[in-house]
Amino acid sequence: MMEKRWIRKPAPDAEKVRHLASALRVNEAIVALLCQRGVCTYDEAYAYFRPALTTLPDPLLMRDMDRAVQRLVRALHEGEKVLVFGDYDVDGTTSVALVYSYLLPLFGPERIDYYIPDRYKEGYGISEAGIDFAADNGYALIIALDCGVKSVDKIAYANTRGVDFIICDHHLPGAELPAAVAVLDPKRADCEYPFKELSGCGVGFKLMQALSDNQGLDETPLHEMFDLLAVSIAADIVPIVGENRTLAYHGLRLLNDPHHAQRPGLDALRELAGLGAGLLNISSLVFGFSPRINAAGRMGDAKRSVAMLLAATKEEATEKTGVVDKTNQERRGFDTSITKEALEMIEQDSTHRTAHSTVLYKEDWHKGVVGIVASRCLDKYYRPTIILTQSNGKATGSARSVVGFDVHQAIEECADLLDQYGGHMYAAGLTLPIENVDKFRAKFESIVAGRILPEQMIPPVEIDMVLPLSEITPSFYKLLQQMEPFGPGNPNPVFESERVYAATNSARIVGNSHLKLALTQDGQHTVDAIGFGLGEYHERILQGAPFNVCYTIEINEYRGVKNLQLRVKDIRWVE
Missing domain, CATH: 3.90.1640.30 (inorganic pyrophosphatase (n-terminal core))
Incomplete structure (x- = not known):
């Protein structure tokens, strides 16, 4: 499993948190989350929780x-x-x-x-x-x-x-x-x-x-x-x-x-x-x-x-x-097969495997899914990725990038080899003559290798705060929901709980690779949890070792019954 980089956000000013918590009359942990997002006064909190159409710019x-x-x-x-x-x-x-x-x-x-x-x-x-x-x-x-x-x-x-x-x-x-x-x-x-x-x-x-x-x-x-x-x-x-x-x-x-x-x-x-x-x-x-x-x-x-x-x-x-929807099902078939092919190309070629970037070209890949395939390859290898195919006699494709690396700027520096390009910091599209693909791959790799920082090639998990399991209650979750909509710039809060264990007989593998368990802390508070793709931790958890865990909080509904559940993002063992 790919190592992740845990980044703990700085704690906000304690006095500001106490003052705003008193004014809002809500949990200090929620107020700390607000202050981390630059919401530190009563008026700012009101505007945050109740976004008004009157604030839209002219x-x-x-x-x-x-x-x-x-x-x-x-x-x-x-x-x-x-x-x-x-x-x-x-x-x-x-x-x-x-x-x-x-x-x-x-x-x-x-x-x-x-x-x-x-x-x-x-x-x-x-x-x-x-x-x-x-x-x-x-x-x-x-x-x-x-x-x-x-x-x-x-x-x-x-x-x-x-x-x-x-x-x-x-x-x-x-x-x-x-x-x-x-x-x-x-x-x-x-x-x-x-x-x-x-x-x-x-x-x-x-x-x-x-x-x-x-x-x-x-x-x-x-x-x-x-x-x-x-x-x-x-x-x-x-x-x-x-x-x-x-x-x-x-x-x-x-x-x-x-x-x-x-x-x-x-x-x-x-x-x-x-x-x-x-x-x-x-x-x-x-x-x-x-x-x-x-x-x-x-x-x-x-x-x-x-x-x-x-x-x-x-x-x-x-x-x-x-x-x-029928079209989407067709798309899934292409997505799966081309992703498999692309990952095999990386795994079977030492140059691709050890590079700072991924640039792959195959003339018969379906143009409509190259962006998705780029995302899948990035998930696996976590580095700036470009997937190209042939269309109308040209190589054309999509780029995806890692946190903090501007792929659009890197592509722009290769403009002499391109017919056209455009996009954003983390996603872009490009078209170039097929005969330029190898030159582009080499130049793009040189630019990425010279600029990307080693830590940018390790996927980050940004952690908002350490939270005892005892704080996770239905009322706490209800307040969290008031912070939505979540997304870039206002992410779903990620919490860390320290020295937790799996409750007796709770840890098991579901769906081949997912970890399902109940977490307990101090032998008292227990919360259900699931970690998608984290099945390889199962054996060591069964041995009773304590660990730190980072997660988001959600509601799981099963057969009409709703319960709080932690969606585990990563686990670290405690020595």
């Missing part, structure tokens, strides 16, 4: 927003046709569903449509085929969502065809911005919008918010879109702080409101994912919703995911969701 603070709204209003009042164009992943398809469904009542079905590029024929982002479709069918304006900020040549082509663009993106811009009517991207160097980490769907939402304000429209239809925003925020792994946390909070409230009519597509997806009637959280959306929505784009036609999200009735949603 969309007009975003550079070019005024120009975008003016162009959209012109299209609305002059009878022009608008095409909503989006990327084929979850963020892109939710963006398209949000913007299209909001504009549909304003423009009418004859003047608005949506377009998702074919992953295999057109590739990522804005395509000439999409521009030609718009020009040939009388669309004067394209709203590009979750893509476009680097599409300088494509926008230049669109201008020759008389098609205007409003770009709504959240990826890092290049040195030159496209000559679009408006380029909305909070990561623009000249953009003063105060929150920089919106999802692509979030940028589309801000455009709709600005249009609504400009036209004096009722905000209710816009607030009905929070569910799509929550899904995009969860899937795109953007920080759940600031504006994202407010949007995700209200999106989850909408999804979990039993008195609110749910979006039929998401409701059908929830049922298909086996999420039942329990409360949805960010993790539910990441593991239950995202793979199925993503599958359509990975395996060919992401319009199927948009159609599912836009379904008007339960019957239509069930039909569309069934198609998307």
Whole structure:
């Protein structure tokens, strides 16, 4: 089993904790968690626990927003046709569903449509085929969502065809911005919008918010879109702080409101994912919703995911969701077989095994799953990873990275070998000539080897605090739940308990490799626990050795009975 690096967060100022605990009248351990996250006053705690829509920044603070709204209003009042164009992943398809469904009542079905590029024929982002479709069918304006900020040549082509663009993106811009009517991207160097980490769907939402304000429209239809925003925020792994946390909070409230009519597509997806009637959280959306929505784009036609999200009735949603789920099952087959092949390539080649990075290429791997395979290889070997395959005569693929290492920057330094690239610090995409793959592998490895720190190649477990098992009660867990939504920037707290034992006859192996046991401390307090993939610790635990354990706290439901359970992340033996 891969060694993990335990990182204990510094304890917050004890006086601040006591003062806030007294003001809030809650457990000091909970208040210590808040202070670690920069929430140290009563007002900050109130804003944290009750994120208010009134705190959302004015969309007009975003550079070019005024120009975008003016162009959209012109299209609305002059009878022009608008095409909503989006990327084929979850963020892109939710963006398209949000913007299209909001504009549909304003423009009418004859003047608005949506377009998702074919992953295999057109590739990522804005395509000439999409521009030609718009020009040939009388669309004067394209709203590009979750893509476009680097599409300088494509926008230049669109201008020759008389098609205007409003770009709504959240990826890092290049040195030159496209000559679009408006380029909305909070990561623009000249953009003063105060929150920089919106999802692509979030940028589309801000455009709709600005249009609504400009036209004096009722905000209710816009607030009905929070569910799509929550899904995009969860899937795109953007920080759940600031504006994202407010949007995700209200999106989850909408999804979990039993008195609110749910979006039929998401409701059908929830049922298909086996999420039942329990409360949805960010993790539910990441593991239950995202793979199925993503599958359509990975395996060919992401319009199927948009159609599912836009379904008007339960019957239509069930039909569309069934198609998307079948596609997801196909995706799983490719995912499993290609991951196995990729791991064997690493294990059987000493150069791959001992490198600081992983760059693999095989021409017949399915393009739609290379990002997933990169994540699987990273889980196994924990180093910056790029998986490439052949598409349209080029090598194309996805990159994933370890905590603290900027893979986008490393790829950017190899730009002389690439046709195009883009993405974030931890995830990126790239395309290059096949004959450059070996040169790219060598250069990328040299960059990673020269920059990555030894500790960055050991997966970290960040521990918030040491907690006695006696503190873990239903009331404590209820307070923890109030800190949701959890995600990057506001992670689910990880606790450490010291010198624990397995209760007598409780430790056993389940599902071949998982460890199930009850933990006890001081011979008194006992809590159920499970450690996925930690079965190799079983024998030593049976010998009665004490150990320290780090974990998150959750509810386990079995046959209708709910109990607190610790999800163990790692174990360390006590000498």
